[in-house]
Amino acid sequence: MGRYVLRRLLQAIPVLLGTTFLIFAIVYALPGDPLQALAGEKRVDPVFAAAMREQFHLNEPLLVRYGYYLRDILSGDFGTTFRGLPVSTIFEGKFQVTFKLSMTALVFEAVIGVGLGFWAALRRGKWEDKAVLAFTLLLVSIPTLVSGFVLQLLLGVKLKLGTGIAFFPVAGVQDGLRSYLLPGFVLATVSIAYLTRLTRTSLMETLRADYVRTAVAKGMPKSRVLGRHALRNSLIPMVTYLGADLGTLMGGAVITETIFNLPGIGQQLFQSVYLQENPVVVGIVTVLVLIYIVANLVVDMLYAVLDPRIRYE
Amino acid sequence: MVKNPSIDTSLLPADAATEPLLAVDNLHVEFTTRQGLVRAVNGVSYTVNAGESLAVLGESGSGKSVTAQAIMGILDMPPARIPKGEVRFRGTDLLKLSDQARSQIRGQRIAMIFQDALSALNPVFTVGWQISEMFRVHRGMGKRDAMKKAVELMDRVRIPAAKQRVNDYPHQFSGGMRQRIMIAMSIALDPEVLIADEPTTALDVTVQAQIMELLAELQRESNMGLILITHDLGVVADVADKIAVMYAGRIVENAPVHDLYKNPGHPYSKGLLDSIPRVDQKGQDLYAIKGLPPNLLDMPPGCAFHPRCPYRRDNCVTDVPPLYEISGTRGSACHYYREVLDGTVE
Ligand SMILES: Nc1ncnc2c1ncn2[C@@H]1O[C@H](COP(=O)(O)OP(=O)(O)OP(=O)(O)O)[C@@H](O)[C@H]1O
Ligand SMILES: [Mg+2]
Secondary structure, three states, X not given: OHHHHHHHHHXXXXXXXXXXXXXXXXXXXXXXXXHHHHHOOOOOOHHHHHXXXXXXXXXXXXXXHHHHHHHHHHOOOOOEOOOOOEHHHHHOOHHHHHHHHHXXXXXXXXXXXXXXXXXXXXXXXXXXXXXXXXXXXXXXXXXXXXXXXXXXXXXXXXXXXXXXXXXXXXXXXXXXXXXXXXXXXXXXXXXXXXXXXXXXXXXXXXXXXXXXXXXXXXXXXXXXXXXXHHHHHHHHHHXXXXXXXXXXXXXXXXXXXXXXXXXXXXXXXXXHHHOOOHHHHHHHHHHHHHHHHHHHHHHHHHHHHHOHHHHOO | OOOOOOOOHHHOOHHHHOOOOEEEEEEEEEEXXXXXXXXXXXXXXXXXXXXXXXXXXXXXOOOHHHHHHHHHOOOOOOOEEEEEEEEEEOOEEHHHOOHHXXXXXXXXXXXXXXXXXXXHOOOOOOHHHHHHHHHHHHHOOOHHHHHHHHHHHHHHOOOOOHHHHOOOOHHHOOHHHHHHHHHHHHOOOOOOEEEEEOOOOOOOHHHHHHHHHHHHHHHHHHOOEEEEEEOOHHHHHHHOOEEEEEEOOEEEEXXXXXXXXXXXXXXXXXXXXHOOOOHHHOOOOOOOOOOOOOOOOOOOOOOOOHHHOOOOOHHHHHOOOXXXXXXXXXXXXXXXXXXXXXXXXO
């Protein structure tokens, strides 16, 4: 087990280098001049521009600039924007918001997706199964923009509790966890559909496995056959999906954050791309990549817990 | 030793003494598939007594496993259906029991071993966990005691260093050892009937012999009824008392093992025997039954074997042969079994 963990950690290093370099290269290859974008319509003073270029190493070759960037990140410094603000103060608080939002979405996914998928698999071919499949199709075909506004209007404005208060807050994060429930669900919808289908397929496959038949032949009660013998074996694809999805959710939260006006990283990213604030964009994306890599490491560790064949490989 | 102190005596009717331990009687199993109704088992009957070994023989697809799964009650229904027949265990028809009553028998009093132990054992649990589960779930034993029992059983099936290996996973064992674990698990609660479905097919020849020997020995010690499913006539002679030969979902011949070896009473059994490689016929061409087994979706009329049969006459194409009684212990489903026995072909 120890060797497995160590190997996975070492393998993460080249992944980290490769991805950060790619992000760096892509962002710097974007057309347009960041200094000009900063100045808007106004003319940029060439002397000032030259000084800025010098300070931000804009004249150095790409690899050298990547070297500076990597050195800074490793020392926890995400650099400063052209306006002189440290990038890290720009993200402050925002990552937490997006992280909470994504975790809420992930919980919805895990509970609803796995639950529905399991149920559908057990009722394979019956009307319940078909209803679940139809429901997942519906979920993937409604864009977040639509489901977000509709749910916000229904549950946040129209429908009231007895006391006249709406079910959920419409916007902002003032209400703690309650603020995250509705946007979390909206963010999760598409993933719920995928995870439901994945769970269904995975469990159906496991239920056909010889060792499940063995468990039945041993006279094990049905609940045990499903809950112990089949479940653990069918979890791997679901865990993989959930792990990979954390990154996707965090990076893709911008629409949901905008609808529910959550001060998260998605909104910031959008704004920074728009304004060509390259250091901020690179900083945000780098942190997202880090989160993605860590999530995948966690998934790899979970594999080893779930399947001894991986542990002893 | 008193066997199974928890036996529910309501399952033991008065005539239990005269009934065989297990009797399959005119069993039919069919599967609903996209292509149509597959009649996999068409009126199979056989019996096993305590301490007796029955070998069930036949080509791939002849319905051996499906019959066994019907006995165990592990067929998926649907697509499977059992339109007719009985499986009597000590005189009680298992097919009429409730799920609850059935699951008290499955694994505890009638147990089964599968062909490929690697896929039949759960990859994510230790072998000790999988064996001890029998005691924990069916006997309400505590974890530690159940584990001790698992080690004892692993010793009993002669797995070296059982105590150290009880916490290993199936993939850490060799094929032969895995099959021993499967056997340990199946005999955990001293079943009265053990069904072994091709227990050695996935193993190499030397290991095959060891596993067969182990099964025979365990059976002798505990007086189980053993149903040994195989398509290898070679392994049968030493272990089995009697043979049932299946073809296209029916029994075509049943006989005490030596009678059948000496003088088969059905052209298909004869073909099977002739296709065993023998040392004294070295150099000669190996005999093979010509043609293919029939398509279960489109069975030939009359005797299902007639398209491949060297003894075929006109009525074989039209009349389904019943299982003719050759002697008290022998039967053949061939209109011309006498000629087959006499060896007067054409
Ligand atoms: N779930 C199923 N659905 C449809 N047909 C099935 C199913 N299970 C078995 N059959 C059919 O039943 C027939 C008998 O199968 P069975 O597994 O009993 O053969 P077998 O004698 O055990 O052969 P083998 O030696 O290959 O194990 C086969 O033709 C098979 O296609
Ligand atoms: Mg079979």
